[in-house]
Amino acid sequence: MSSDWQPRIVGFACRWCTYAGADLAGTSRLEYPATVRLVRVPCSGRVNPSFVLRAFQRGADGVLVAGCHPGDCHYTSGNLFTRRRFSLVKRFLEYLGLEPERLRVEWISAAEGQRFAQVIREMTDDLCRLGPNRKMREEP
Amino acid sequence: MRFLPATALPRWLERLRGDGATVWAPVDEDGVVVLRPWEGQPIASRYVNPLNSLKDVLLPRTETILEFEGRPTDLAVREPAPPQSQVVFGTRPCDAAAMELNDRVFLEGTFVDEGFRRRRETTTVLTVACTVAGPHCFCRAVGGSPTAPRGSDLVLHPVENGYLPEAPTSRGEKALRAASDLVEDVEHPDPREAGRTVAMPLAERIALDGLAARLRDHFEHPCWDAISRRCHSCGLCTFVCPTCYCFAVFDSLRVTRGRRQRGWDSCQFKDFLLMAGGHNPRPTRKHRVRQRFLHKLCYFPEAYGEYQCVGCGRCVAGCPVGLHLPAVVDELGEVLG
Amino acid sequence: MSDIQARLREIARRLLTEGHVRVFIGFGPGFEANRPVPFFAADPDAADRLLLDEFCAAGLARYVLEEVREGPVGLVARGCDGLGLERLLADHRVAREQLYVVGVSCRGVVDPDRACAAAGEEVRAARVNGETVTLITPTAERSFPRSACLLDKCLRCQDPTPRIADVLLGEAIPPGERDLAHVDAVERMPSDERYRFWARQFERCLRCLACRQVCPACNCVSCSLDRPEWLERGTGLAEQFMFHFTRAYHVAGRCVACGECERACPAGIPLGLLNDKFMKDLRDLFGVAAPHRPGDVEPLGKFCPDDPEGWHEGGEGT
Known part of the structure; x- marks a missing residue:
């Protein structure tokens, strides 16, 4: 692995909270590594667990699923389903052998630009330590 | 007669591997015996047949036919690298015979399947003859034998502490030459004879005489409704079968590049024949189950003069609802007389 | 069992004679005496061929899906069959009045x-x-x-008697609590070892779909596993992980632990270990006492405002 290797993170961001939070991080000129590719989704509840696996399959080193804090969902309860679903999915992917650091689920509101930048920094550090993901990844 | 001590086996296979061939051998994985590329791991000895047959080696579950890259107006297409030579150790006489049946489909006649031909010609089949038959075996009922050389390049007849090799082809003779210093000369009666005395109770219960013609006359017999009713339409029987060869062709695309692949398909899947527009010529279990058994017991014999079954017993052992060839032949025998 | 078998035949004959059911699903003689096969009695005389012994292995619930299309169905149900039927009922794939369930208690099936x-x-x-x-x-x-004798699925069974039966033959045996300790053994492996373990299992997979086809919870009219945009047909390891992840996740909270998938798998893949991991987490995180017994709403179709965040409590080896 070359020393300038940078992990690739696929981030699924809810358009009401986390995506706006990421915007805030940008307009506030907060610095964080350019390792995340955000995919805007209407709600964290939109994130089919297969999306996560597909991201790993096609070369992601880490995946972030992020949405509104419980109670703040634009659709009232979308993120409460997400919470149940991804509690199981994260544990299951670990059960299949994935390192826990590779998948993160976070609540990041539109006001939490700082939090968004911090999560990306933490994830990038963790993934740099782990190196490229080879598990569940398809042959190039 | 030549004798290869069992202790010399790994050394021999190691030499074959050293020649650049992929060596396949049966290994025990979590209690399931599977043919795997061999890299020195312990070779399974107590097995009737591995989960995957020779088909997995010669007609892989998925193989790339061509690769492409570029844009629709500027597309580079290339063929995958030609197959490397392979040696398969530990296959059984039934599986070896099954490949000759597949040869007839892929290599006879005006169209020769190049992918299959190239693999076939670079593969050496080292068969280990059977000294016992499993409870599901019935090779004798379909013209085979536990020691038959058909389809094998080399047959290794197990005897105490080793094998008596018999090389029906020059490819087999060549593989054996790699073991010339390991082989000894011994006196031994014809080991093929041992095949005659192997007890095979299941084979005695299967009567195939004249079945093909009777099936042809009873295409619409209501018995097919009853027989197929318990089928769950999975592809287990076809995928474990060494003689089933149906495949599908499909593309996988990755932005600017992709692969055209072929992989196993099963006539038992409900959308096997589903066409654009929604027409399905075999919409029900009855159609599909009848197709499978008529293909094996009627169409194939009409085209090639032999049944498309080698009696390996995998469908017998595998089908979760007991809808396997001996059972169907039995049920047909009852209704068609 | 022979007394129960006689009563079963009698009930089936009566149901068919009186026209209450169009077909009665049970077991009949197989090619080998110790392997009975699913049998469909369509007329009163066929009821006399029904048999019930310690070798009746296949699950019957899944057949109902096809058979009810043409009229009401009777069937014999052990505990696992009963749970499968409850699944189909909860999923609104069949209506209760289309079924006549003859319950029997099962002490395990001999392999x-x-x-x-x-x-x-x-x-x-x-x-x-x-x-x-x-x-x-x-x-x-x-x-x-x-x-040393029974099918794996029966060794873990805690539901010997069906909960839904129009008539129960013999005595009811109370249900027990499923032991999910076999999941712990996999959880305790280091993650790389765990990955190698599953990769080895999945590499054997032939993708014959027997696991899906026998499953009473896999009752969807069309399945994402048949759609190339969700699952490519290739059998590379990445697609095998996608297949097994999707199959297990789609029955998470809906699996009735009948064990048919594992019994049907020709490659000996421990599918129950996947299903039971979800069960264990549903139990431990969300307090679903017996996730395999269908309730009003399946656990992933609802939430509680104070559900825990399982990803914090997850992590290696817990």
Whole structure:
């Protein structure tokens, strides 16, 4: 692995909270590594667990699923389903052998630009330590 | 007669591997015996047949036919690298015979399947003859034998502490030459004879005489409704079968590049024949189950003069609802007389 | 069992004669005496061919899906069949009035291969009594522990009697609590080892879809696993992970632990270990006491405002 290797993170961001939070991080000129590719989704509840696996399959080193804090969902309860679903999915992917650091689920509101930048920094550090993901990844 | 001590086996296979061939051998994985590329791991000895047959080696579950890259107006297409030579150790006489049946489909006649031909010609089949038959075996009922050389390049007849090799082809003779210093000369009666005395109770219960013609006359017999009713339409029987060869062709695309692949398909899947527009010529279990058994017991014999079954017993052992060839032949025998 | 078998035939005959059901699903003689196969009695006389013994292995619930299309169906149901039927009912795939369920209590099904290995010769008959199983061979009658004779799915079963039955033959056996400790053993492996373990299992997968086809929870009209945009047809390891992840996740909270997938798998993939991981987490995180027994709403179709965040409590080896 070359020393300038940078992990690739696929981030699924809810358009009401986390995506706006990421915007805030940008307009506030907060610095964080350019390792995340955000995919805007209407709600964290939109994130089919297969999306996560597909991201790993096609070369992601880490995946972030992020949405509104419980109670703040634009659709009232979308993120409460997400919470149940991804509690199981994260544990299951670990059960299949994935390192826990590779998948993160976070609540990041539109006001939490700082939090968004911090999560990306933490994830990038963790993934740099782990190196490229080879598990569940398809042959190039 | 030549004798290869069992202790010399790994050394021999190691030499074959050293020649650049992929060596396949049966290994025990979590209690399931599977043919795997061999890299020195312990070779399974107590097995009737591995989960995957020779088909997995010669007609892989998925193989790339061509690769492409570029844009629709500027597309580079290339063929995958030609197959490397392979040696398969530990296959059984039934599986070896099954490949000759597949040869007839892929290599006879005006169209020769190049992918299959190239693999076939670079593969050496080292068969280990059977000294016992499993409870599901019935090779004798379909013209085979536990020691038959058909389809094998080399047959290794197990005897105490080793094998008596018999090389029906020059490819087999060549593989054996790699073991010339390991082989000894011994006196031994014809080991093929041992095949005659192997007890095979299941084979005695299967009567195939004249079945093909009777099936042809009873295409619409209501018995097919009853027989197929318990089928769950999975592809287990076809995928474990060494003689089933149906495949599908499909593309996988990755932005600017992709692969055209072929992989196993099963006539038992409900959308096997589903066409654009929604027409399905075999919409029900009855159609599909009848197709499978008529293909094996009627169409194939009409085209090639032999049944498309080698009696390996995998469908017998595998089908979760007991809808396997001996059972169907039995049920047909009852209704068609 | 023979007394119950006689009563079963009598009930089936009556149902068919009176036209209450169009077909009665049970077991009939198979090609081998110790492997009965699913049997569909369509007329009163066929009811006399129904049999019920310790070798009746296949699950029957899934057949209902096809059979009810043409009219009401009767069937014999053990505990696992009953849970499968509850699944189909909860999923609104069949209506209760389309079914006539003849319940029987099941003490476990004998695996003829396993029993043959234990007894050293072909087993003709068997009796399951508590912790031992008596195997009757042409030369002997001997007892063995359950684990040496029964199907894996039966060794873990805690639901011997169906909860829905229009009539129950014999005595009801109360349900127990499923032990999910076998999941712990995999959880305790280091993650790389765990990955190698599953990769080895999935590499054997032939993608024959037997696991899906026999499953009473896999009752969707069309399945994402048949759609190339969700699952490509290639059998590379990445697609095998996608397949097994998707299959297990789609039955998470809906699996009835009947064990048919694992029994049907020709490659010996421990599919129950995947299903049970979800069960264990549903139990531990969300307090679903017995996730395999269908309730009003399945656990992933609802939430509580104070659900825990399982990803914080997850992590290696817990």
